[in-house]
Amino acid sequence: MSESSETAGKDVKKTGRTASKEVRRRQLIDATIESISKYGISGTTMTTVTSFAGMSIGIVNFHFKNKQTLFEETLRFLAEEHRDQWRRSVRNAALTPEAKLLAIVDAHYHPSICNRKKLAVWFGFYGEAGYRAAYRAIMSEIDEERWNVSTVLCREIVAEGGYDGIDPEHVAETLEGLYDGFCLNILIYPGEFSREDAKARIRDYLHTVFPQHVAPAPVPGKGG
Template sequence: MSERETPAGGRSRTAPREVRRSQLIDATISCIARHGISGTTMAMIAGKAGLSTGIVNFHFDSKQKLYEETIVYLAQEHHDKWFREYSNAGLSAAEKLLAIADAHFHAKICTPGKLAVWYAFFGEARRRAVYRDLIDRIDTRRFALSLQLCEEICRDGGYTSVNARVVAQTLEVMYDGFCLHILMYPRDLTRKDARAQIRTYLATVFPDHFTAP
């Protein structure tokens, strides 16, 4: 499905529905990163995308719907990145756990604009509720798989004193904390630094399976 947009020059342009939606989601990320959720308008998003507000309304019934699609897009993008690596049957449990960790700090995932959108949703009470409704399934699945990997590593290495659930929970906290720090203080912590600190933590907990940088 495609729609027609006629720019000022009078030359018609058409684009598939998914292309337009992608344009608008990218524009939404840019606008929220710069202006925040409350400061972003549909007119701003349309202008950033180089489209009319009519085209925005054609694809999204409301700004709320566009925001919801944007956060789902970001969550799915992150999920797809780590799940591709996780699904590699040739990887060990330790390598799969690192794949999940590293996906949080991939260059296409951990960008200032995308991080700003994540934390814009976290920062508003009613947005947090929406976030949980939309994203909880994806987050829950990642945690469950991480927990399974930690349990497998515990069994394989005989780490009888290690609580696998605590390790999996600690990793989740580290992901969120490092991403926030990268957003707020990018000169103090880089994506590479975050990956290194996670490896250091895992090497402390599972010394036979991980090596500190």
């Protein structure tokens, strides 16, 4: 069982029976993440989930009417967790537009968001034809919100820096592609590509676009 599931179990003791339903739902979602990361989408069943969760099939059916619902709620949980991570920084009024943009980058590669188990789930949904429609339905609004926020921040930087010929929407679109591509590198080549590598390369890209506002990533071993 994952660390978050163990934490959820402790919360039951703290909050009593009134919280048990939400806590058990979270435990089942954590168990689904564990199962998909180990067995993939097609290999994950209610039995593998209950095995990781330490619960009966009846409890799963009480909280989720079927496997489709459980999978969709798991994806929704990951999407909202990710969104909440970057929203917290962007809503800090003290940050400059470029600092907020870099905060969105950092949020993508936060250890609680970008780890092998959760990346395996994300790419499991990407690659499973039967779940692509559900993926688009759940993710479209959240992805669009992030893209819109990034576009507005890029627009503010362009206006402040007088960056002629820079299209804020194109920058935001490029960032979205880099996020996904580097996450795939982290999943496929964990010994060769890290979260820090991803953040550094995206920062270098932003430096080439907004040189007055974003410094290049520090060279390892040379400080900065």
